[in-house]
Amino acid sequence: MRAIAVSAFRADPALVEIPKPEPKAGEVRVRIEYAALNPCDWQVAQGSLDDEPAPRVFPLVVGVDFAGRVDMIGSGGNRFRVGDQVFGRVAGPASGAGTYCDYVSVPQDSAVTLVPDGLPLRTAAALPSAGMAAAEILEIAVLRGHESLLVIGAAGGVGSCLTQLASARDVRVLAAVRGDERKRMAALGATVTIDTTNRPLEAAVRETCPVGVDALVDLVSTTPDAFAARAALVRGGGIALTTQGVAAEAALPADVTGIDFRLEPTPVLLDVLAEGVAEGVLRVPIEIELPLEKAPQALDRNRTGGARGKTVIVL
Ligand SMILES: NC(=O)c1ccc[n+]([C@@H]2O[C@H](COP(=O)([O-])OP(=O)(O)OC[C@H]3O[C@@H](n4cnc5c(N)ncnc54)[C@H](OP(=O)(O)O)[C@@H]3O)[C@@H](O)[C@H]2O)c1
Incomplete structure (x- = not known):
């Protein structure tokens, strides 16, 4: 699958081909349709958020926010079904998962939830972080x-x-x-x-x-x-x-x-926010939409400041 990844901390993020992740027991694999850019994406890539002792696996796929469709379920019981539209936030580099890529596998009990009716996937992707x-x-x-x-x-x-x-x-x-x-x-x-x-x-x-x-x-x-x-x-x-x-x-x-402040992502909070957006109470201003191969330039731009609303990446 395609992915934007770094080969080491502080290396330039680049488009690479890597194997699709296989969902483990209790996980769902999502075919990502949109990812969203957050400052933590380039902060992680440059190693500045690397405060956990676990060894990192490179290439490290960039990104935490995603929206897409469940395409495979890991073994055991699962609250999701193949075809469900879902969105969420992966746990970051310690989880070994990133979202500037075609597929991601996430635990079903992590910060992932169904996209409610009336919420476009593009907007859902921009919401989590x-x-x-x-x-x-x-x-x-x-x-x-x-x-x-x-x-x-x-x-x-x-x-x-x-x-x-x-x-x-x-x-x-x-x-x-x-x-x-x-x-x-x-x-x-x-x-x-x-x-x-x-x-x-x-x-x-x-x-x-x-x-x-x-x-x-x-x-x-x-x-x-x-x-x-x-x-x-x-x-x-x-x-x-x-x-x-x-x-x-x-x-x-x-x-x-x-x-x-330290963010503590939960699926319940995602549900509340998604309802708010679907009902028009909260608007997610999406300023820039770009294809995966342009994500490295977007990360560079965000690092130098000037962000207005959200940037989404189309897979
Ligand atoms: N600790 C946590 O758990 C946690 C969770 C979420 C976010 N964060 C951090 O919080 C920060 C904001 O996140 P975000 O997603 O909102 O980032 P963002 O979308 O990139 O927005 C940052 C905003 O700050 C503005 N800015 C920068 N310097 C400024 C200044 N001196 N005065 C006024 N505005 C200034 C930028 O525009 P201009 O450059 O044009 O001013 C931009 O509009 C990031 O560093 C992110 O990593 C941390």
């Missing part, structure tokens, strides 16, 4: 009575979903982006959009929330100091959450709770 991260972040950072939320990096995959889910709960979202994205972010429900390339973030935040925001979700700061500087915009008793694993090392104000 960004949608689940946004939903879990919302639970942690917002639904504890917090009314204002500053999102740094709001125009990308996670930020686009989080802005919608938070504003649907009457949270005032201050969306920090680079560039003039007012129209896009307002359509997703942002109360205020701050273009950090033409206005200091602090002044813009204080204008709306003079004593600081209730919660910060920082999707972009990669150093403890940069995260701490943004956490200074949170009011006493508030929450500062990062997706970059820098909270533990950051010198945060004593009365601000720092949280290092």
Whole structure:
């Protein structure tokens, strides 16, 4: 089968031919129709998320999100049938499975579920990582009575979903982006959009929330100091959450709770999100669609920034 894979950490992702995976007991094999791009795809390929002791198997197939049809069932009982339309997220490099390829085998009890009626496979593929991260972040950072939320990096995959889910709960979202994205972010429900390339973030935040925001979700700061500087915009008793694993090392104000977010994918959460999209409550903005062979260039582009909504790869 075709796959985009790396031959070693930090090698360039390239199109290769590898054997189709055989589903083991309790697994389903999916003929992938769409995969979606996430920053963790190039982060894994360059070895920067490799914090687990298990040895890696190369070539390492890139990608975690997928949607397609079940084409084979492993031995034993299984909740899926051949032909089912499914979507989900593989567990990452430790699982030995990737999704920028024609077929993937996944455990039936992992983060994989049926695509509900009315949800196109293309949209389903774009949902798992960004949608689940946004939903879990919302639970942690917002639904504890917090009314204002500053999102740094709001125009990308996670930020686009989080802005919608938070504003649907009457949270005032201050969306920090680079560039003039007012129209896009307002359509997703942002109360205020701050273009950090033409206005200091602090002044813009204080204008709306003079004593600081209730919660910060920082999707972009990669150093403890940069995260701490943004956490200074949170009011006493508030929450500062990062997706970059820098909270533990950051010198945060004593009365601000720092949280290092780590996604915990579940099939139940996928079901909830998929229903939301099928019913029109949540929109997954797909900005770019490209064939498998163009995925290496798309990974390069994402690494240099500028993501708007989601990129999907057609198999
Ligand atoms: N820890 C976890 O479990 C977990 C889970 C999900 C995601 N993540 C991480 O969270 C991050 C965001 O994920 P994503 O899927 O939303 O990525 P994405 O789709 O690539 O979007 C990132 C967004 O951040 C913007 N950005 C970068 N620097 C910025 C700055 N200084 N100010 C304002 N905006 C800025 C980018 O646009 P511009 O470059 O144009 O500004 C882009 O819109 C990634 O690093 C991802 O790996 C972690």
